[in-house]
Amino acid sequence: MNQVFRMVCVGACAVGVGMIGGCGGGGDAEHGDAAPAPAAAAKPSFNAMAVKGALVYKKTCAACHGADAKGMPNNGPDLTDSAFVRDTNDADLLQYVIHGREVPGGVPMPPRGGFTEDVLPDADIEKVIAYLRNFPANKP
Numbered sequence: 001m002n003q004v005f006r007m008v009c010v011g012a013c014a015v016g017v018g019m020i021g022g023c024g025g026g027g028d029a030e031h032g033d034a035a036p037a038p039a040a041a042a043k044p045s046f047n048a049m050a051v052k053g054a055l056v057y058k059k060t061c062a063a064c065h066g067a068d069a070k071g072m073p074n075n076g077p078d079l080t081d082s083a084f085v086r087d088t089n090d091a092d093l094l095q096y097v098i099h100g101r102e103v104p105g106g107v108p109m110p111p112r113g114g115f116t117e118d119v120l121p122d123a124d125i126e127k128v129i130a131y132l133r134n135f136p137a138n139k140p
């Protein structure tokens with residue numbers, strides 16, 4: 001099916017019939033076909049929420065906690081192996097990230113990592129928590 005469609009599409013475009021949109025569509029359809037996720041099968045513990053959480057993490061936490069979440073000197077600590085994360089349940093951890101932590105004389109953990117609720121809603125923080133839980137040392 002796909003093969004036939006592509007041939008028709010390529011033919012039409014080659015003749016210059018203005019089927020460019022059609023060709024793009026064909027490409028997308030192929031992409032969709034390729035999607036069934038072998039990667040997900042290889043890493044069953046890395047669930048969909050954690051994957052989304054990894055993206056949110058990179059945008060809102062990585063600047064201080066490091067791209068790999070292993071911490072930055074004089075800034076955010078390692079979040080891949082945190083006794084605090086391990087010993088705090090998801091609901092409390094959500095509250096922690098919402099409110100942050102004052103550190104007298106030190107570097108604070110800013111509320112929501114310094115972002116507003118518009119940029120980092122609670123639902124996104126829950127995804128980040130799923131991402132952090134995925135590190136074996138953070139499992140309760």
Ligand code: HEC
Pocket residue numbers: 057060061062063064065074075076077078079082083084085097101103106107108109110112113114128
């Ligand atoms: C502006 C820098 C900054 C950003 C952005 C930031 N953090 Fe932090 N975070 C810190 C600092 C600094 C600490 C350590 C505070 C302390 O010493 O108690 C910390 C501590 C934490 C802790 C406690 C770790 C522990 O072992 O005590 C967690 C959990 C945490 N951050 C999660 C997050 C998450 C999730 C995000 C993204 C939504 C985020 N942080 C964004 C600076 C940051």
